[in-house]
Amino acid sequence: MAKRHSSYLVLNEALKEFIQEHKLQKGMDKVDARKAWEKLMGNGVNRYTTAVELRNEVLYVSLSSSVLREELSLGKTKIIAMLNEALGQNLIKKLVLR
Numbered sequence: 001m002a003k004r005h006s007s008y009l010v011l012n013e014a015l016k017e018f019i020q021e022h023k024l025q026k027g028m029d030k031v032d033a034r035k036a037w038e039k040l041m042g043n044g045v046n047r048y049t050t051a052v053e054l055r056n057e058v059l060y061v062s063l064s065s066s067v068l069r070e071e072l073s074l075g076k077t078k079i080i081a082m083l084n085e086a087l088g089q090n091l092i093k094k095l096v097l098r
Helices: 011-021 025-046 066-073 076-087
Strands: 049-055 058-063 094-097
Touching: 011 025, 025 049, 025 058, 025 076, 058 066, 066 076, 066 094, 076 094
Parallel strands: 058 094
Antiparallel strands: 049 058
């Protein structure tokens, strides 16, 4: 059963505590990585993106265009740095484009 607090909590703090207590951080990281990809890459790349999945510090991105896959593979390290900066933590170590 969850702990009850006699004092009031700020909603942001309450949500962080809930996420920690129920061990939901990995799931939140997956959602955040997907949203960061969509935001940083824009409509042009998102149109050809079919799936984005974060597993064990590796971001797997499925693309429907082989030309785009080749173009993005040239800048993998820059993309990883941009995504980690957007996430505010060093969450992604490797990028796999498929």
